[in-house]
Amino acid sequence: MYTLRSSDPTLLSCRAMQPIQIDRAGEEDREWTAALLAGSEPWITLGVTIAMCRAACCNSEYLVYVARCEGKRCGAIVLHPRGLAGSPYIKSIALEEGFRGRGFGAQLMDFAEELFRSESRNIFLCVSSFNTRARAFYERRGYRAVGELADYLIEGASEIIMCKRLR
Numbered sequence: 001m002y003t004l005r006s007s008d009p010t011l012l013s014c015r016a017m018q019p020i021q022i023d024r025a026g027e028e029d030r031e032w033t034a035a036l037l038a039g040s041e042p043w044i045t046l047g048v049t050i051a052m053c054r055a056a057c058c059n060s061e062y063l064v065y066v067a068r069c070e071g072k073r074c075g076a077i078v079l080h081p082r083g084l085a086g087s088p089y090i091k092s093i094a095l096e097e098g099f100r101g102r103g104f105g106a107q108l109m110d111f112a113e114e115l116f117r118s119e120s121r122n123i124f125l126c127v128s129s130f131n132t133r134a135r136a137f138y139e140r141r142g143y144r145a146v147g148e149l150a151d152y153l154i155e156g157a158s159e160i161i162m163c164k165r166l167r
């Protein structure tokens, strides 16, 4: 099922006015994704370094997809097919700052959910307790908090485990 090839781009035109193109990441895309995450909140506050981002983004266990808007990379999503309790796990999602709030994150989430729908009933992710806008974004998409990892990455902040029923 993970056979999307970069030569076989999936063009998604969903709610946003502008469609984005989502492709399986190549080596350079994975490096770009690591830099995007390391340079963005919430990872800065969480103390997640570029080396840590590379360790995940360049690890073949993770599926990395990059979104392009008019040919320019604008965001990425990092997935593990069995990352939590044997179910798919959205490890990270980020849009470059200038591309946020245009529905592209929603398109990347739609893409990830569709990828796993036929084989899994549930999909999981974690959101930091201080990342209230991202949490609201997930809740609007049907994710519900199912657990909390207190003081998990840094003292005083939790990682909230969220789950969505796919079918």
Ligand SMILES: CC(C)(COP(=O)(O)OP(=O)(O)OC[C@H]1O[C@@H](n2cnc3c(N)ncnc32)[C@H](O)[C@@H]1OP(=O)(O)O)[C@@H](O)C(=O)NCCC(=O)NCCS
Binding pocket: 040, 041, 042, 092, 093, 094, 095, 096, 099, 100, 101, 102, 103, 104, 105, 106, 107, 126, 127, 128, 131, 133, 134, 135, 136, 137
């Ligand atoms: C969260 C994120 C992936 C959503 O993608 P997007 O393309 O901006 O989202 P959409 O346009 O589809 O939806 C907009 C919603 O995204 C969320 N959002 C927007 N900017 C955000 C930001 N800087 N940080 C967190 N969430 C944000 C809000 O819930 C927003 O709705 P609102 O405008 O009513 O507050 C994107 O904003 C982002 O990269 N944020 C920073 C990184 C991050 O927090 N990733 C999630 C880690 S768990």
